Amino acid sequence: MISVNEAKAILQKLKLSRNVQVLPISSAQGFFLAKPISSQLDVPSFDNSAMDGYAFSWEEGLSQLELVGEAAAGAAEPPKFEKGQAIRIFTGAPMPSGADSVIMQEKVERNGNNIRFNPEDAVRGNHVRYKGTQCKKGDIIAEAGAKITPGLVSLLASVGVKEVPVYQAPKVSIIITGNEIQDLVNELQAGQIYNANGPALESWLRKLQVDEIQAIKVPDQKEAVVDTLAQALDQNDLVIFTGGISVGDYDFVKNAVEENQVEQLFYKLKQRPGKPLYAGQKDGKMVFALPGNPGSVLSCFLQYVKPVIQAWKGDEEAWNHFQELPLAHDFEKKITLTQFLKARIQNGKVEVLQGQESFNLIAFGLASGFVEIPEESFVVESGTLLKFYPW
């Protein structure tokens, strides 16, 4: 058995073969740029007003102006004006030729076509957004590796970029083992349970922008498990088994990876839940076998599979998506393994929830993630900083 940290170090070193796809910016949220992006234009592309007010040409001691026209946002050609005159202007409207300053309407007393103001409020160059102050055509506005966030989407749109090259998410196959597992659409027969792992993994994968998902149920028969893995490896980048990886007479996943010549990266970790976790690799593709209890599936997915998927997508911070938060109460760990506990954050502190058995899902109704109690910690005092992995 190896430790949690040793297992993570093995996975972090993996070379993953990435493909690039081009996506419209509004569908690219959560992906990572495969190339730097440059601006298509000078932004702003014309000098414009930052306020609703009056545009004029600044002179020392000005205190009144005559209004001779109006420039609204979207106007192609703002009206002309001369010395001693001003143009009524609105936020985002192009500056009239020759105007260099805007005075806000709140600072002005208007009487018909005349405006008066305190000369101190008419500041030279005020409230003008000049062409190219955000960026110039050709400037790099986002580096390769940047995450597509709503903020970046806004920037991309502002500089005229409609679509972006991003790393593809892997194609994933979920293989659910277990003769007792029944789909939600069917009635449970004696000895059967509902498939909790399949829907949980699918929702996790969708959250990670994986949209090519194959979900297969396989009976506990050796040939069936071996053949299903062969097919899944053929058609996908990543295969996730749930169940069948322990030592029971009907656990055939270990046989399946061996017979398919998958190279083992590790099997069995010093952790609970999920001790019999398996990871392997074949021709740049990956296989994870998550121990079947749903608590173990979700904990192992969050700790090991999710970072690998994120790394596949080009996330340089894939292994750092945790927070260090204080524990809300004392906790005693009774096992000599790293423990991942269903937990929630309340008032900025981590509260370990009741019902930690890996078959017991009731705490998942409250949990906002898992907290890690390190292998070497046994008595953990309230206030101790612990790693919290949110979902």
Ligand SMILES: Nc1nc2c(c(=O)[nH]1)N[C@H]1C(S)=C(S)[C@@H](COP(=O)(O)OP(=O)(O)OC[C@H]3O[C@@H](n4cnc5c(N)ncnc54)[C@H](O)[C@@H]3O)O[C@H]1N2
């Ligand atoms: N002699 C030993 N027995 C077990 C060990 C061990 O070290 N020695 N490890 C235990 C631990 S820890 C776990 S975790 C499980 C893992 O076993 P498997 O991966 O082979 O999982 P299964 O036996 O197939 O299933 C375990 C449990 O989970 C339920 N399950 C499975 N799939 C689903 C699903 N899709 N949805 C809901 N529930 C599921 C299944 O019915 C079992 O109750 O092994 C222990 N045994």
Ligand code: MOO
């Ligand atoms: O480690 Mo198992 O995942 O407790 O049920």
